[in-house]
Amino acid sequence: MDNNLLDRLSLGDNTALEEIYRKYRAPFIQFALKYHTDKNQICDIYQDVIIALYEKSMKQKLQLSSGSLKTYLFSMGKFMLFTRLKKNSNTDFIDIENDQDLFEGLVESFEFIDEKDPQVILLENALESLGKKCQELLRLFYYEEKKIAEIQVLLAYNHTDVVKSQKSRCLKSLRESIELKLKNR
Amino acid sequence: MSIHEELIIKYFEGNLSDSEREVFEDLLESDPLFKEEVVFQQKTKLAFQNNQRKVLKGFLNKIENDIQESEKSTAKPKSRRLWSIMAVAAALISILAVTYFVKTSTSQSDDEISQNFYAFYEPYPNVVKPITRGEIVNPEELEIAAFIAYESSDFKQADSLFAELKNQQKEYILFYRGITKIELEQYDSANMLFESYLYSEGMQFRDQAKWYMALSYLVKGDSIKGKEELVKLRKSSGYKMEEVERLLLKLD
Numbered sequence: 001m002d003n004n005l006l007d008r009l010s011l012g013d014n015t016a017l018e019e020i021y022r023k024y025r026a027p028f029i030q031f032a033l034k035y036h037t038d039k040n041q042i043c044d045i046y047q048d049v050i051i052a053l054y055e056k057s058m059k060q061k062l063q064l065s066s067g068s069l070k071t072y073l074f075s076m077g078k079f080m081l082f083t084r085l086k087k088n089s090n091t092d093f094i095d096i097e098n099d100q101d102l103f104e105g106l107v108e109s110f111e112f113i114d115e116k117d118p119q120v121i122l123l124e125n126a127l128e129s130l131g132k133k134c135q136e137l138l139r140l141f142y143y144e145e146k147k148i149a150e151i152q153v154l155l156a157y158n159h160t161d162v163v164k165s166q167k168s169r170c171l172k173s174l175r176e177s178i179e180l181k182l183k184n185r
Numbered sequence: 186m187s188i189h190e191e192l193i194i195k196y197f198e199g200n201l202s203d204s205e206r207e208v209f210e211d212l213l214e215s216d217p218l219f220k221e222e223v224v225f226q227q228k229t230k231l232a233f234q235n236n237q238r239k240v241l242k243g244f245l246n247k248i249e250n251d252i253q254e255s256e257k258s259t260a261k262p263k264s265r266r267l268w269s270i271m272a273v274a275a276a277l278i279s280i281l282a283v284t285y286f287v288k289t290s291t292s293q294s295d296d297e298i299s300q301n302f303y304a305f306y307e308p309y310p311n312v313v314k315p316i317t318r319g320e321i322v323n324p325e326e327l328e329i330a331a332f333i334a335y336e337s338s339d340f341k342q343a344d345s346l347f348a349e350l351k352n353q354q355k356e357y358i359l360f361y362r363g364i365t366k367i368e369l370e371q372y373d374s375a376n377m378l379f380e381s382y383l384y385s386e387g388m389q390f391r392d393q394a395k396w397y398m399a400l401s402y403l404v405k406g407d408s409i410k411g412k413e414e415l416v417k418l419r420k421s422s423g424y425k426m427e428e429v430e431r432l433l434l435k436l437d
Contacts, residue, residue: 126232138229
């Protein structure tokens with residue numbers, strides 16, 4: 001049954017996300033209360049765990065060979081809980097990507113970027129004002145980590161080269177839009 | 186499409202071959218424009234991630250609110266003081282979590298009685314050493330470290346840190362170490378620590394120490410001693426009066 005849920009999740013089905021959230025919420029809280037007493041914070045972490053699950057499944061990086069979904073959620077939750085307690089940060093997302101066991105390859109790419117980087121904040125806003133086509137293409141590439149060839153199929157482009165040049169056009173207009181914002185300050 | 190752009194695409198796809206990775210890394214070092222482009226795209230990636238997470242978080246928050254609303258409407262709590270509601274909630278959670286706390290190796294019927302007592306138990310909150318969140322643990326400050334471990338339910342760690350503070354002349358450490366020992370299921374040590382506390386000059390937790398000592402005896406299975414402590418507690422104060430009565434009724 002969980003397999004079916006996970007299949008739907010990997011296709012970006014939000015109702016599957018909700019089902020999973022409801023299904024494991026109570027057991028998760030019960031489990032986490034062994035380590036920490038603040039229920040609000042536990043709920044917060046549970047949400048981050050579910051989001052991490054969603055992202056991994058979307059990126060087709062979810063391999064549950066070693067255990068069930070529940071085990072997976074619990075161990076990730078435990079990890080996040082301890083990281084968060086260590087960091088004492090209440091509101092920010094902890095860096096999910098630090099989880100070496102669950103995420104390899106792209107870890108180093110985040111090392112030299114400060115999350116509070118002003119350019120990132122500018123980009124967050126600029127992305128919203130980008131054309132729909134560009135948003136979709138870039139989201140698939142950077143967020144869902146789809147390969148250019150996959151994007152070609154998904155968005156029905158004639159050739160991967162078209163995807164690539166479209167992508168660099170989108171990046172260019174993104175750049176221009178934040179440079180404009182910087183100038184107008 | 187320049188070779189640089191191809192490299193960057195492959196990098197984000199996770200498709201760099203070993204030799205390409207070498208070129209990529211050399212370029213990062215030697216070509217500031219190349220590096221700027223990579224960093225820009227990484228930031229774009231991060232920005233997407235942040236935006237998407239915000240959306241997802243909002244979605245999950247809505248579900249969470251729904252759940253909490255429906256929980257509220259099914260179980261209308263009486264208006265009590267906040268902490269006592271929390272205590273009741275904690276007790277309920279303990280009941281639910283009993284299977285976690287009590288070692289699963291023993292058969293259920295044997296443990297049924299002590300499980301019942303565990304329902305009354307929750308670790309005593311740290312009221313002596315307020316921990317300012319945001320301060321990173323300073324290892325010099327053993328006592329703070331001990332209470333951080335205690336508050337984070339890392340009782341093994343708390344136990345060893347409390348042990349190092351033995352000569353500090355602070356009675357309350359005996360009390361908190363007693364709680365820690367209960368968590369570690371070392372009930373005899375727990376009781377010895379509560380006894381020492383009661384023999385010491387500590388005033389702050391006398392009733393609490395009696396209460397926890399009683400629970401510790403009961404969970405251990407020594408209902409005679411447990412009952413004795415409860416009776417003493419009833420005589421000396423009104424601490425946990427309701428619970429004490431309920432427990433005594435159960436024991437009769």
